[in-house]
Amino acid sequence: MSEKVLLVDDEKDFLDIMSERMEARGMTVKTATSADQALKMLENESFDAIVMDFKMPGMDGIQALKNIKSEKPELQIILLTGYATVEKTVEAMKIGATDLLEKPADLEELAAKIKQAKAEKMLLVKKQTEEKIKDILKRFGG
């Protein structure tokens, strides 16, 4: 099954070309030009991975990452940045980013990280489901 990805960046030219190349690799890609728009899309839709620019007008990548993780902790977010310093990477990972890649990114590397993110999300969802079942069984004495 193909990976469903939400691509978030304020550069429309970047979104267009990235989604074209990702779709050519079998991924299903939706795009958003701001973190606010991405958050709205996440209310109604689920994605295997979110690939998001670190710096955007209005709400930046870090703030968006915090908001998404507090609502949907199972979501896997890969951040793209102009300059991936160690400090920035540590900050992003602490808040729960799956990975951080430097622009211009290598698409094959990004595709591999998206595949990995999907697998991790599936594991997390499985774990969440098991915990819910355990909780129900405990409450109802099964």
Added chain:
Amino acid sequence: MSPDSDSMNEIRFFGTLAAAMTHDMKNFLAIVNENAGLLADLAVRAQHQTIPVDPLKAETISRKIGKQVARADTLMKQFNRFAHSMDREKEWVDLEEAVDLVSRLAERILRQHRICLTVIPAPVPCRIHGFRFALLHLIYRAFEILTRHQTRELPDTEQEITVRFGTDPKIPEICFIRDSGPAFEPHTLFRSPEDQALLARGHMTNKPMDSGEGFCLRALSPVNE
């Protein structure tokens, strides 16, 4: 005000604009990189699946790369002009051009603060004999004050800021007006030792508007060309 803190302030200003510029450059390179990648994808398909490369597609890709190169070239020219603003200690500076340069270099920063800038063309020549770099710094500082004088939370909608110029060529003036938000308190504007030193270097003074909706930067003494 020690010379060290003056220099630090100037280096910080240069660094802020350099960081914004390099961020934009990385974005342009990322788009060029993806277009080059798409060409490589098409070449692989042509080689392995004998699907010929569509000439129209190749032309579109070439045009897209050209567009990013032109954007990068414009940005580099603007940054080069900025870097050369330190060359002469005194020269004639067109304040309208100076506002244009700073607003272009700080475009990303302004967008991040959801600022929408409107610059009304100067009705009369607005030139001052001074240190170009200090004047650019002063204009940027004015933008900074406007963006930091918002509430802590970023507004949901864009904030309109208008820049207009004075009508007396002998006393050049740039006014910065915000359409909404709390009124500016005159005693808080350009009062820090760093801001005072910056005003002195630019031979300008700050004049808050009575309505509290903004402030003007005005030449300290009449201009004689």
